[in-house]
Amino acid sequence: MPGSRGIDGVRLLGRLQALGAVGRGPDGALTRLAGSDADKHGRDLVSGWMREAGLRVEVDQVGNLFGTLDGSDAAADPVMVGSHIDSVINAGIYDGCYGVLAGLEVAQRFAETGAGLARPLTIAAFTDEEGVRFQPDMLGSLVHAGGLSVEAALASVGTDGATLGDELARIGYAGAMVPGTIRPSAYLELHIEQGPVLEHEGVRIGAVENLQGISWQRVTIEGDANHAGTTPIRMRRDAGLAAARVVTFLRDHVDASNAPTVATVGTMRFEPDAINVIPSRATFTVDLRDPDEDRLKAAEAALAAYLDRLARQDGVTVSTERLARFDPVIFDEGLVRRIEQAARARGLSCRRMTSGAGHDAQMMARLAPSAMIFVPSVGGISHNPKEFTEPADLVAGAEVLMDVVAELCGG
Amino acid sequence: MPGSRGIDGVRLLGRLQALGAVGRGPDGALTRLAGSDADKHGRDLVSGWMREAGLRVEVDQVGNLFGTLDGSDAAADPVMVGSHIDSVINAGIYDGCYGVLAGLEVAQRFAETGAGLARPLTIAAFTDEEGVRFQPDMLGSLVHAGGLSVEAALASVGTDGATLGDELARIGYAGAMVPGTIRPSAYLELHIEQGPVLEHEGVRIGAVENLQGISWQRVTIEGDANHAGTTPIRMRRDAGLAAARVVTFLRDHVDASNAPTVATVGTMRFEPDAINVIPSRATFTVDLRDPDEDRLKAAEAALAAYLDRLARQDGVTVSTERLARFDPVIFDEGLVRRIEQAARARGLSCRRMTSGAGHDAQMMARLAPSAMIFVPSVGGISHNPKEFTEPADLVAGAEVLMDVVAELCGG
Known part of the structure; x- marks a missing residue:
């Protein structure tokens, strides 16, 4: 059992494996495209864990999935921690899922330890971040940030000819909530680097200050x-x-x-x-x-x-x-500094860096002060079954996230 | 009604159009791949015309389709005229079909005019010349010439995963005759050039002396x-x-x-x-x-x-x-000379040339003296719906073929 300053690493790692088993084809390859049967099973798993952790689950009209831990200040905008659980074709298990499940783990630890947050904490799994089946990519967070209408998003025609709207209805994730209803006071996204820089330099935490x-x-x-x-x-x-x-x-x-x-x-x-x-x-x-x-x-x-x-x-x-x-995105300087400080306080080496990949944080930065936390990717490999991050790094990233969230939520 | 020295051009052109209508998709594009439903319908049409012309129809184990007009010399090996009726994807109507239908027209004219051939005349439509669905290309004539076993040919797996053997059985063209049973004394193939040379030089007939x-x-x-x-x-x-x-x-x-x-x-x-x-x-x-x-x-x-x-x-x-x-093929010098002489006798300009495309004649040259006759392709276009040869050139080519066949069959 971890102390109140730590997360339950075994639980986080177990959930990463369990979610990573959803969407395997006969050849063992992982493909969990947005709106597919595999996406439904992944969403069922994650929303079940959210409820188990005591979070309030909501789904909006484009399928964005939210789990909220209420705070003592009912009027305060929540801190949001998010990412996505859809995947590319023949994917690894960490891209996106790590951010969602680490956010969930942080919320669950706060609930279990009775941390008593002032602001609410919302964990988000955005629809169709990868854009492999439906375009554009980062679709769910783009709609949430007001950059694309609900109608246009639902009418998006997939590579297989199906529309996103039909597919969300089919898998039971066409929710009633209007996108953008949950307006965060700050947005954080924890993610594997998907590139070789942190591993190459032997640095544990990336404080992401901008995005290509x-x-x-x-x-x-x-x-x-x-x-x-x-x-x-x-x-x-x-x-x-x-x-x-x-x-x-x-x-x-x-x-x-x-x-x-x-x-x-x-x-x-x-x-x-x-x-x-x-x-x-x-x-x-x-x-x-x-x-x-x-x-x-x-x-x-x-x-x-x-x-x-x-x-x-x-x-x-x-x-x-x-x-x-x-366009390229510049993240919030105050949040980037908090991430650096949290890493330092835990004795983890840290560097500022650029995100080479697109992420939901790119969209959420239009709405709220945003930043990202990166952990090393072994070999820089991503969008590939060989995608891997050392368990110690996964836990370290989640704990830096926990510390920054605790500061931002207060209480 | 043509004279006894001519073919029935209207009948030949009408059959080219009728066969060219078989295998059209909803968009009007012609695709008649070997062993497909469209191939079956094309074979039904051609074998029906063969019977109508009084030819004896036989099908071998790899689906090669033969129609024979008997000669007075029962012991003599036949003269064979052949080509194919399978097509590429989004094809024209002349490639292959012209050679088969012109051969059929020549045989039918001989039958109608009571020409009384000494040697038999066999018209052949070889299976899977194009090789688009099943590999190798020129499969039927390769088997006929002994270059590929029946077993290997029937086991060929198509681009859609089906085997040729299963598809031939399905469409009713897995015959009983052992391939190679019909051993020709000479093989002739009439074909559109599929290239720009004849048109560019204003020449009506190509006497094909070799093949790439x-x-x-x-x-x-x-x-x-x-x-x-x-x-x-x-x-x-x-x-x-x-x-x-x-x-x-x-x-x-x-x-x-x-x-x-x-x-x-x-x-x-x-x-x-x-x-x-x-x-x-x-x-x-x-x-x-x-x-x-x-x-x-x-x-x-x-x-x-x-x-x-x-x-x-x-x-x-x-x-x-x-x-x-x-390997490149050198055709029979005696046959090439007969083609030149027949063209000259009809007042048609003629040149020797190389075939840029593969043809069944390439395989049949292993078995018997062989040569090809080319007619101009407008714009040099082939393997394309715009493939076209002027009707006068189609008739001229068939009549040169008729004259060479008459000489070879004798009687």
Whole structure:
């Protein structure tokens, strides 16, 4: 049994494993996409644990799930601790789930130890943070922060053709509460780093002071389907070749830019997709990120200029569609300082850092002073079954969270 | 009504349209893959026309469909005229079907005019020439020529997981005849050029003297799935990027080679195929062709060397699988000369040429003296709904075929 200054690490780790077992396919791979049956089972598990911890459970119209521990000051806005439990395809068990379950553990410890908070403490699991099935990503927190209407969110069409609204109703998580009803006084998100910096430097806690801007586009290139054996090279309009040129251009561009810009082409599709037919169409996505808005715009402009040149040189038709665009975010300086102080008070090494990934905190920063706490990711690996954080680091992060929440809630 | 020296062009063109209507999807696109329901309906139509023309219909164990007009010399090996009626995805109506239906038209005219052939004339529609669903391509004629066992052919697993054997049985075209039973004294194949040469030069008939060698490989590149936002560029093992580098390498290589080598990457797949995940795996096909075996080997070697270098430089794992490999083919000089003479006798301009595409004649050349006749393709377009040959050229090609067949069959 932990002391009143600690969390129950065994319980937290056990819940991470239990939630991580939900959504395994026949091959053992974890895929818990938003609105899926696996998402329903994960939500059932988490909301059950919330009730067990004595939290009041609420679900809003876009499926955001909240569990609140009441404080003595009924009029005070709550401190909110959140993240998400949807996953990418073939995912690890920590991304998102760690933040939700650590928040739940902190609330449960406060309830068990009779800490007597002044402000309420709300634990949030936001819908569709990953954006793999429904776009945009960070959908639930974006709606909560007023950046997207409930109607638009529910009408979002998934990669499988289903709408989010239908899927939430189907799995029983289309709630009645209007999104944004719970207005936090501060928002904290604890997360695995998903990158290699903390491990590489041997630092235990990251106090996240800003977050990269994100630009997602879908690019479609159209050429001519034609016979692979009889069409002379000079007469081809090969959409697949043009797409490959864009992929290598993006790498060359970021290699040459001497900036932290990253570019990724994660999806690619050729049509008609036959061995002996020159592709008439190639469709792919481009993910560009940079902590600096001007540099992010410059990368977008360089891509647009390259696509123009490619259309002229290869005789192909190029169109682009914006899938998501979020400016870089600067987190609340006061909260970042509290995180540093809490880490120091527990004897944990700490550094300020940038979040390379998008997180719900990015959206919540529009509503309330926000910041994030990172713990090391072994090998920097995430969005991968090999995603791993040492148990001691998971517990340490949750205890820093507990200390900052205790200060913010008061009482 | 045509004279005895001509074919019934209206009947031939009408059958091309009728067969071209079989296998249209809801969007109007023609896709008649081997062993599909559409293939069954196409086979029903063609075998019905064969019977109507007085031909004896036989089907072998791999679904090759034959219609024979008996000759007066019962002991003589037949002259065979063949091609295929399966199609690529979103195909035109001429590729393959023209050769089968023109052969049928020639046989029917001989029957109608009481030409009294000495040798039998067999019209063949070979199974799965395109190789889009089941590999290798030219499967039916390869089995007929003894290059692949019946067991291996029937066990071929399609892109949809079905086996050819099951599909042939399902559609009622798993025949009893042992493949290769019909041993031709000569093989002729009439086909649209599927390339731009005849049209560009204003020539009506191509006497095809050789055929490009074909090398098909599947390449799989494995890297690490990782988060697109947090993984520094220098730490990535991006399988999608490596695949794109191969695509651009192949184009650079053939551009620099000063040879007729062509290279095509027609299929491409990324895994896990998510916007914000670096691809852990890219799978694609490479189609290399050259009329010269040494140059084809050199292109394969250049690709292999590049893949080795890529594995070292990008830290990815590369594996290749051979899907098909056919040496270039030299057709029978005597038959090629007969085609030139027949064209000249009808006042049709003619040139010798290389086939850029693979054809069943490539397999049949292992068994019997073989050659091909080409007619112009408008715009050089094939494997595309815009595939088109002028009716006058379709009729001219069929009449050249008729004259060569009449000479070969004698009587």
